[in-house]
Amino acid sequence: MSEESGTRRIRVGLGLGLGPVWNSRAEFASCVESVEASGWDSLWLSEHLTGPTPAPLPALAFAAAITSRIRLGTSVTVVPGRSPVDLAKSLWTAAQLCDGRLLPIFGLGIAEGAEHSAFNVSPQDRGPWFDEALPVIRQLLQGHRVTAHSRFFELSDICVTDGRPAPVTDLWMGGRSDVELRRTARLGDGWLASFADPRQTRRGIEVITKHAKHIGRKFDSGHFGLLFPYARERRPDTMTELLRRAYPLDDPDELCPVGIDALRAVLDNHSEAGITKFILVPAERPDDWASALELLRNDVTEATTQSNFARLAH
Template sequence: MGLGLGLGVSWTSSAEFAQFARSAEATGWDSIWLSEHLTGPTPAALPALAYAAAVTSNIRLGTSITVVPGRSPVELAKTLWTIAELCDGRLLPIFGLGTAEDAEHAAFNVGRRHRGPWFDAALPVIRALLRGDRVTASSPYFNISDTCVTDGGAAAISDLWMGGRSQTELRRVAKLSDGWLASFATPLQTRNSIAFIVNQAAEMGREFDKEHFGLLLPYGRLSRSAAIADLLDHAYPGIDPDELCPVGVDALRRVLDGHAKAGVTKFILVPDNRPTNWSLELKLLRDDVVSAAARSEIVRLAE
């Protein structure tokens, strides 16, 4: 079970973030996940993960997600390779188009209709560069000539996962990705999306690993924050809020069961509220996860 910070929970000092990262490792979480949102208060994910790598030893470090359109694939591959080397292969990048917000598109200097084509052109280049290949590639968005970003060997990154929810995005997952991370999805939605990805991949002659489906899940240990309650009310009307952000162990168990039966194998819990003490909060959250898994017939935690 991984631990994510999402877009709403942050920190005010390096000491607080170091406490968060060290506490996550000490309390048994298998990974830390940071989201990317240029125009909000969320700190930049990749530099923060590099810092987390320096203050931890074993916990894995993921992005949820790293935005590709608007970036040089060479610069992004170089950054990922560097962090992967510094953290001894603990980096788990997940790629996507970014949030559907005009301010974000403007910040990345790429319009809505160009995001998909940019991604389609860039991700194979990033993959090749991380393999240690010398790459020559031309597109309307970048031109690369005989370029290599590593020492000639493959980067310590085994798989490239993607996010996305529309059929176009899921078809892209089936074609280009090694895994899929869902967010703000009901069990029925993950079931349908996973079936779509697997079927599309088969039609393309690809075998999609059924262990490579994940979910980013907001969770309220004691209550649901006003901010996320408002988000769910406006962005996901008609859906039971407990399906998208459960509160308490019983609701958490039901949601984990539903997604596990739908085919999700990896979970990232996102605490809904920022605590005053990360060490205590992460222990309490972990206790809730262990308790929910113990009551489940299908969810098992890796120890």
């Protein structure tokens, strides 16, 4: 099928989720090198301060040192509770070390009491903190000197770069609520949905596009993504239970497909809704990253080959 007849060119990256990623430096290096060798578009690390997930930015800087092609993303970087200057400095440093391959996605973080406590921010302050901090982070990454007065921070003539823009072009955002969608339309350059069905992604895109137009912004139609878990043969009971507990109104089969046919349906249906970027997270940690990532990538290739709507971009 051609673009004119409805096919969307999509990119599929690999996410490592919120669990432990490695037992050693050698294992993580093998994982990262396998992501690039098996043809994935990108590698994504999530943030969970109070869990066994590695800190994304230093881990991605390490990944950049042993790769040359794949893009490297955060899904997501938590903003509330952090100094925008410190965060902008870390992002600028990581972007430099990633040779411009860094793709940061920002959000409020996991809705857990332990996480809020770890970031030292109250639930009611998370949104306002984000609203005030992200524009400051953007200005700092663009190389500007910034003065800002906020109830969360005070900045006077601060610059974190040598005056040149950091090699970060777009600031994407996560979230599914109406407030988060409108915030994305107002402050972001792209949107990453997580654990969503096609009706939810379609509605999210419509809300963002409509609100962006209302406030005089144009949102790139290719800047919509989805993070989702995938199981090749059987969805682990722990994943099914997690999905039913966190998303009781949603079908686990739509949120975490099992097998190539279900994967094809997810890629097809969300592509038709307007998603062009996908982050596939293995439903369970493999024993052998190299062979597992090759098999997962083959599933993606086969699913898109059979697809009526999605084709892999190369």
